[in-house]
Amino acid sequence: MTEHVRLADRTLRVRLAAAEVAAAVRPGQFVMLRLPGTTDPLLGRPFALYDTVLDAGGTPVGIDVVYLVVGKMTGKLAEVAVGEALEVWGPLGKPFLDVGTPDHVRLVAGGIGQTPFLAYTRELLGTRGYGGDPPRKRTGKVSLYYGVRAASLAAGVDDFRTAGAEVHLASDDGSVGYRGFVTRLLQSHGPGGPLVGCGPEPMLKALTKLAAGWVVPCQVSLETPMACGFGACFSCVTKVRQPDGDWDYKRVCVDGPAFDAAKLVWE
Numbered sequence: 001m002t003e004h005v006r007l008a009d010r011t012l013r014v015r016l017a018a019a020e021v022a023a024a025v026r027p028g029q030f031v032m033l034r035l036p037g038t039t040d041p042l043l044g045r046p047f048a049l050y051d052t053v054l055d056a057g058g059t060p061v062g063i064d065v066v067y068l069v070v071g072k073m074t075g076k077l078a079e080v081a082v083g084e085a086l087e088v089w090g091p092l093g094k095p096f097l098d099v100g101t102p103d104h105v106r107l108v109a110g111g112i113g114q115t116p117f118l119a120y121t122r123e124l125l126g127t128r129g130y131g132g133d134p135p136r137k138r139t140g141k142v143s144l145y146y147g148v149r150a151a152s153l154a155a156g157v158d159d160f161r162t163a164g165a166e167v168h169l170a171s172d173d174g175s176v177g178y179r180g181f182v183t184r185l186l187q188s189h190g191p192g193g194p195l196v197g198c199g200p201e202p203m204l205k206a207l208t209k210l211a212a213g214w215v216v217p218c219q220v221s222l223e224t225p226m227a228c229g230f231g232a233c234f235s236c237v238t239k240v241r242q243p244d245g246d247w248d249y250k251r252v253c254v255d256g257p258a259f260d261a262a263k264l265v266w267e
C-alpha cells in the first residue's frame with residue numbers, strides 16, 4: 001500500500017502497487033482484497049477499480065480502490081498503514097458492456113456506487129487507455145448523477161470533475177445538490193443517451209424502470225456479496241432472463257458485475 005487517504009466520512013482511497021493488475025484491468029472489473037496474516041475475515045472482499053495509477057511515462061504501475069467502512073474487513077482495512085501489504089487478486093469479472101458511440105453517456109450512482117465510474121469516465125472520453133489498449137473516444141459527454149445520504153458522504157467528486165464528467169449531486173437530506181432520490185433528479189432532466197447504474201438495489205430498480213419508459217439502453221453493475229470472486233462457489237448468483245423468455249441463475253463475479261438491466265429479474 002503506497003497511499004491511504006480519507007475522501008469523505010467513513011470513505012477512504014487506498015493505492016496499491018500492483019503493476020500486473022493495473023496493466024490488465026478494464027473499467028467495470030473488480031479485484032478481491034484480503035488482509036494478509038489473519039483468518040478473520042478469512043475471505044477476501046470485492047472492490048471495483050477506481051482507477052489505474054500511471055508512472056511519469058504513462059505505464060500503469062498501480063491501482064486505486066475507494067471503499068466505505070461497513071463491516072469487518074473494511075473496518076480492519078481502515079487501520080492498515082502505508083507500507084503494509086494487502087493481498088490483491090484480479091482483474092475479475094467482465095468490463096462494462098459496450099455502449100457504442102453515443103453523444104452522451106449518463107452514469108448513475110448511489111451510496112458507494114460511484115467507484116466503478118472514474119476509470120469508465122476516462123475510458124469513455126478517450127483520455128486514458130485500459131488493458132493495454134490505446135485511448136479511444138467513445139462519447140463527447142459523460143454526466144455523473146450521484147446520490148448520497150448526506151454531503152459528508154460524497155466521495156471523489158473533484159476526481160470526477162477533473163476527469164471531465166459533469167457532476168449532478170443529490171442527497172436524502174438536501175445538504176448537497178438536489179434534495180431527494182438521484183433517480184428523481186435524473187428523471188427531471190428527461191431522456192438522453194445510454195444509462196449505466198451502480199448502487200443499492202432499490203435505486204437500480206428505479207433506474208431500470210425509468211430506462212424502460214424512456215426506451216434507452218441501461219446496464220447496471222451489481223454489488224452482490226461474493227465469497228470466491230472467480231466462479232467457483234455460486235454465492236453471488238442473480239436471475240437473468242434468457243433468450244427463450246425463461247430465467248436462469250448467472251454468477252455476478254464471472255458473468256457480471258454489469259448486466260443489461262432489461263434482462264435482470266428483480267425479486
Ligand SMILES: Cc1cc2nc3c(=O)[nH]c(=O)nc-3n(C[C@H](O)[C@H](O)[C@H](O)COP(=O)(O)OP(=O)(O)OC[C@H]3O[C@@H](n4cnc5c(N)ncnc54)[C@H](O)[C@@H]3O)c2cc1C
Nearest residue numbers: 045046047048066067068071072073074115223224225257
Ligand atoms: C463487484 C463489486 C464491487 C464492489 N466495489 C466496492 C467499492 O468499490 N467500494 C466499496 O466500498 N464497496 C464495494 N463493494 C461492496 C464491498 O464488497 C462490501 O462493502 C464489502 O464486502 C464489505 O465487507 P466487510 O467485511 O467490511 O463487511 P461485512 O462484515 O462482510 O458486512 C457488513 C454488513 O454489510 C453488508 N454487506 C456486505 N457486503 C454487502 C454488499 N455487497 N451489499 C450490501 N450489503 C453488504 C452485510 O450484510 C453486513 O450487514 C463491491 C461489491 C461488489 C460485488
Ligand code: FES
Nearest residue numbers: 229231233234253
Ligand atoms: S463469488 Fe464465488 S461464484 Fe461468484
